[in-house]
Amino acid sequence: MMVQSNDTTDKYWKGVGCGIHRSDVICSIVGYMVDAGESLEYGKNHDGYWNGEMFVKQLQEKIIPTFECLHGPEYQVLFLIDNSQGHSAYAEDVLAVSRMNVNPGGKQACMRNGWFTYNGVQVEQEMVFTLNHPHFPNQPKGLYESKLCGKCIKCNPDSTACCNKHILEVQPDFQQQRSSIQEVIENAGHLCIFLPKFHCELNFIEYFWGKVKKYLQDNCNGTFNTLKTNMPLAMQSVQLSTI
Numbered sequence: 699m700m701v702q703s704n705d706t707t708d709k710y711w712k713g714v715g716c717g718i719h720r721s722d723v724i725c726s727i728v729g730y731m732v733d734a735g736e737s738l739e740y741g742k743n744h745d746g747y748w749n750g751e752m753f754v755k756q757l758q759e760k761i762i763p764t765f766e767c768l769h770g771p772e773y774q775v776l777f778l779i780d781n782s783q784g785h786s787a788y789a790e791d792v793l794a795v796s797r798m799n800v801n802p803g804g805k806q807a808c809m810r811n812g813w814f815t816y817n818g819v820q821v822e823q824e825m826v827f828t829l830n831h832p833h834f835p836n837q838p839k840g841l842y843e844s845k846l847c848g849k850c851i852k853c854n855p856d857s858t859a860c861c862n863k864h865i866l867e868v869q870p871d872f873q874q875q876r877s878s879i880q881e882v883i884e885n886a887g888h889l890c891i892f893l894p895k896f897h898c899e900l901n902f903i904e905y906f907w908g909k910v911k912k913y914l915q916d917n918c919n920g921t922f923n924t925l926k927t928n929m930p931l932a933m934q935s936v937q938l939s940t941i
């Protein structure tokens with residue numbers, strides 16, 4: 699089992715709104731996984747802010763390979779993932795009504811195939827008209843109901859068919875659309891669960907961050923360089939028993 703979480707450090711030096719963002723992984727068997735971590739200096743004149751795409755890249759390039767290297771190929775990880783905004787990244791061809799327009803044209807997503815169930819069988823359905831379609835080349839398809847409007851100002855929560863957007867949104871293929879994080883983990887043969895929002899006490903990485911922050915505080919001289927030097931030392935100082 700592995701836990702991933704993000705944390706920032708602007709409390710430990712004098713710069714306001716700048717600091718180091720860490721996205722790290724601890725494992726219940728090996729502890730802190732040095733090679734799986736990712737660092738980002740945020741704020742003024744730095745690298746910008748952490749986002750879901752960066753986490754997906756970290757998963758593909760660092761976290762999954764590090765796990766497979768440490769444990770061997772016959773093991774499966776169960777990832778516990780922090781339920782934070784930074785993790786809500788979706789693939790470019792995601793099934794999402796928010797990326798569609800009511801009418802053809804304009805900027806819209808080129809979606810992957812959807813599916814529907816017919817006589818108990820799952821039937822794949824192309825979500826985009828072919829390039830040589832006479833009327834709507836390369837445009838998304840939907841379950842268009844001409845009597846209804848495209849999109850309510852505020853959808854009726856009790857209805858499944860108040861508007862065209864809602865009809866499509868409640869279809870099982872749209873409902874079951876996974877985030878990029880889940881797709882990357884599951885496509886690599888591993889498992890993941892997302893921790894509930896606002897319950898950091900359920901995430902055992904918080905004890906790890908607690909120790910890291912104590913170390914940084916005890917060894918702080920208010921400069922960014924010291925913070926950068928101490929960060930890896932702080933993380934490696936945490937004992938497996940604490941984790």
Ligand SMILES: [Zn+2]
Pocket residue numbers: 849850852853854860861862863864
């Ligand atoms: Zn609606």
